[in-house]
Amino acid sequence: KNGKLKIISFYAKKARGAMARYLIENKANSVNDLLEFSNDGYSYSESESQKSNSPVFIR
Numbered sequence: 001k002n003g004k005l006k007i008i009s010f011y012a013k014k015a016r017g018a019m020a021r022y023l024i025e026n027k028a029n030s031v032n033d034l035l036e037f038s039n040d041g042y043s044y045s046e047s048e049s050q051k052s053n054s055p056v057f058i059r
Contacts, residue, residue: 005048005058015042015057031055 018039028034034055035044041059048056 005056011059015040015059018042019057 019034019037019042022028022037022039023034026033037044037057042057043059045056045058048058
C-alpha cells in the first residue's frame with residue numbers, strides 16, 4: 001500500500017507453514033537453503049531484505 005509492503009496475517013501463516021514444509025522436505029541446514037525457498041508465489045527479495053536486515057519473502 002502506497003509503495004510499502006503489507007503483511008496479511010492469513011497469507012503469512014500459510015507461507016510459514018509452506019516454508020517449514022520446504023525446509024523439512026529438503027533437509028535444509030544453511031541460510032542459503034532457506035533463501036532458495038520459492039513456493040506459493042513467494043520468493044526471496046534481496047532488496048527488501050537489505051532494508052529490514054532480515055530475510056524478506058514477497059509474492
